[in-house]
Amino acid sequence: MDSDSRKTSGCGYPVVVKDAMETIIMSGNIFDEILTLKSLFINKEVLRHSYLPNTMIHREEEIESLSFNLVEALKGHIPSNMILYGVTGAGKTAVTKYVCKQLQEKGEKIDRKVFPVLVNCRQIDTQYRVLSHLGNTLLEEFEAPDIPFTGWPTDRVFKELVKRMERRGGVYVIILDEIDHLIKKAGDDLLYNLTNLNSELNDARACVIGISNDLKFTDYLDPRVRSRLGQQDIIFNPYNAEQLQEILHDRAVEGIEGNALSQDVIPLCSALAAQEHGDARCALDLLRVSTEKAEKESSELVEKRHVRAAQAQIECDQITPVIRTLPTQQKIVLAAVMINENNGLKNIQTGEVFYIYKQACARVGQSLLSARRVSGLISNLDMLGLITANTVSKGRYGRSKQINSCLPDNLDVKTIMANSESVIADVFAHSYKHQSRL
């Protein structure tokens, strides 16, 4: 293998460590040297979303509302059902876990049976699976068998769950995280049944806490379920840049070597994440990935340029799979927008997209959708954040869309689409007639 082919072998090793890698590849186990490279992390896990910090700053009010309600469980009473809302990365899951951990610890200490159970409804996303998961979580060693993964009628699973709760007694705090996901997919039967649990229970008690990233998710609920669930709502507002700085600072103290961050790194990560929508996840990702970037370069200092590189990588990592998995027709429409732009156009109109789309379909033998359907596909691309399609008034000529792509500069969208489907490679290979603008 010559050095050039090694450089492009896809291992992703940056050029700076290339020399070291060449020696290693020739002389021994490829992990020897990497293991000896000095790490800028004390503990990378601290910077992951799943890490639960010992203190949660800037969420005192939310913690208080939750704990004032859940303290009822420690008294053997039924806490109110609750809905927690807020954008992604607002700390809903972390705050809930933090409060529940303390609730459980207190329960054990004062010998009260309190059982918080958290279910992530993005992963466990049907009524059957949530009920069987709850039932199996409560399974004691002598209570074989497990509720099967599928196959029982739902009401049998529900009865089994009630039986197990009764046998154990105590107060159950059932937390349905990312509930909006399940409701949109499977309707509100689960919530209807779970908020009705207390009428089936004699010895045990239960309350339900729904956590949603979508503020409007209650629109999907039957009014009866809505009123039973939303006895108490808590809204988690997005963090501002200063709050994110403090959150990151605390994590950095635990997770990253002292002096490894140049002064402007945390402020920049926080400002970028605050722009995004006050998302603490995004801020943590930026800090972790920029430190990884500095580390791979064998740099002892994480600098602003590493944050910029991290931002670009994260953006690409998120958008690439979205582009790759677009349906074929959707890809052709996006290609038509790009072909117009390559021709120097800005504020492209639906008609101009359709004009290219029509030629492309004919050239590559794809069925042709109506202009209305294509207009729908344009709106979809807008929703996915790949283009902007703003409706503007044209006075007495009615309204029209102004379409512009908003793909990251450093992402080779044409190649991603072409590699994912040969039809799209053909679309880009042709030349097109363009509509003339008046």
Ligand code: ADP
């Ligand atoms: P959400 O559930 O609202 O999407 P998370 O609770 O998952 O957000 O929070 C995302 C990440 O940010 C987690 O790693 C969490 O520990 C961290 N985080 C959020 N809010 C805080 C806070 N107030 N203090 C410390 N860490 C926080």
Ligand code: MG
């Ligand atoms: Mg969450």
